[in-house]
Amino acid sequence: MTASVDSVQSRTEVLTRLTPVIEDVIRPRAGTVDRDGAFPREGVDALAAAGLLGLASATEVGGGAQGVRVVADVIERLAAECGSTAMVVLMHYAATAVVEAHGPREVRTAIAAGRHLTTLAFSEFGSRSHFWSPTGSATTSGDDAVRLDARKSWVTSADEADSYVWSSLPLTPGAGPMTLWLVPADSAGLRVAGDFDGLGLRGNGSRPMTADGVVLPADAMLGTDGAGLDIALGAVLPWFLVLNAAFCLGLADSAVAEAGRHLTGTTLTHTGAALRDAPVARRDFAQLTIRTHALRAFLGDTLTALETGRDDATLRVLQVKALAGETVADVTDGAMRLCGGSAFRKELGLERRFRDSRAARVMAPTTDALHDFVGRVATGLPLLDEGNR
CATH class of the missing domain: 2.40.110.10 (Butyryl-CoA Dehydrogenase, subunit A, domain 2)
Structure with a gap:
């Protein structure tokens, strides 16, 4: 599906507002947030001030009325810089989906204005x-x-x-x-x-x-x-799973970019060759790039399935986090090995991305649970046993 001019303009405008927040606040503090285990309050406040915490809120309460595609772009870019900040904002958007559908107007208005952080x-x-x-x-x-x-x-x-x-x-x-x-x-x-x-x-x-x-x-x-599970499956799960996939994509893409910089910028003194001149290193880097590009393509198809109401939309939503969790774990591991001992240094940021990526597999619904869900849906079974509904 081709994006409309309005949607492209909205995405461009959102990312224009996001860029200075990342460059001035989130990126400079990412290492400290990780080292100290400190909640990224400065980053969250800067996102709020830029009008980005209300992206998923309706225009009737002053929000940005953006769909999951634009919000996924935001999460991807945040995750590339600071996984902790990205996860805080991801959970805020997932909870906002419920509040928008069933919550009081005063809370919806506060979220839209950036005065209220919510979570699941x-x-x-x-x-x-x-x-x-x-x-x-x-x-x-x-x-x-x-x-x-x-x-x-x-x-x-x-x-x-x-x-x-x-x-x-x-x-x-x-x-x-x-x-x-x-x-x-x-x-x-x-x-x-x-x-x-x-x-x-x-x-x-x-x-x-x-x-x-x-x-x-x-x-x-x-x-x-008693309707909470239906609300969770219908309102929360699509946002939560798709945004988790975008989170994983941001981590994987940034790890590949860092590995690429290392391969091109590091030279062996005794031979004069850059690391990229070795065929094995180029092969390994190509594999990481292909895995990351494949995840981007699958996420894009999932978003299109949701936007167009395709019959396989539910299946795609269940698949995308499972695929993303395994992809980011493998890609960040591969980037660490490709960069060798240099990857263990904090300043590269690779080891932080490696650690942050481990959460995707075990964050509910876990990869194992999603594989079961996909198998059930693909074979015509209900998503959950009746005893769980």
């Missing part, structure tokens, strides 16, 4: 990466009030976001497998329950959180009771 809070200690099987409870608490109790295992931007799109068991038993809530960050009984000192994405603030008797008004429910 799905994974739990009891169900781990099986986000479709929450164990946290929601119970009636007096007139028009609800009590939430849960132990969330990983929440990006924990204690940094202004709200959490929160999953629980349904309020009414049997209503459905899951209900979603919009939980304000200042809710009494909501707290961060641990630190994060991870291998990669060290600044994305992904920490466990608990709700211990968090009381909310009943209208904090997003959608209807």
Whole structure:
């Protein structure tokens, strides 16, 4: 599908606003964010000031009304510079998809204006990466009030976001497998329950959180009771999986670019030859380039499938994160080997990209789960067993 003139202009305008934020704020701080495990507050604030946190919000509340293709471009470019910042913004956009569809106007307006950072809070200690099987409870608490109790295992931007799109068991038993809530960050009984000192994405603030008797008004429910899984599959999952693929593409593409600079700019003193003059090095670099270009093509086809309502859109969405997770792991590993001992130095940024890329395989839905989903859809089975719905 050929992009319209308006969409090209919108994309160009968005990327024009993004470039100085990357060059002036995000890129210079990426190493420090990683080294210190520091939440990238300066970068997030700069993105907000540039009007980029409201890209996915509707024009009626002052947002950019951009579709997933333009937003994926933003995530790709952020990931190329700072994986932690990219993941924070990715989760914000995924949660915004729910808030846009079911949230209160005042929160939608605040998101559009860049005054409100939101995120998803799905994974739990009891169900781990099986986000479709929450164990946290929601119970009636007096007139028009609800009590939430849960132990969330990983929440990006924990204690940094202004709200959490929160999953629980349904309020009414049997209503459905899951209900979603919009939980304000200042809710009494909501707290961060641990630190994060991870291998990669060290600044994305992904920490466990608990709700211990968090009381909310009943209208904090997003959608209807028990409909949370359908909302997650219909509104969240396409954005989440596609943006994760864009995240992986940004990491892979930047790793290949860094490897290319190393091969062309490094000369062996005893022979006078550049590293690129060795046929084996050129072959290995070509393989990394081909893998990355193949991922870009597949992501582009997935976006087209979504935009045109193609019959295979659901299958493509499920496939793209699985493909991206494996591709970025292999490409960053290959770039490390190709650059040898130099890749272990912090200043190249390759080892940071290598570490950041490991998250894609294990972030729910994991690569293994996605392979099962793809197999089910491709053979005519429902995405999930009826017991999980």
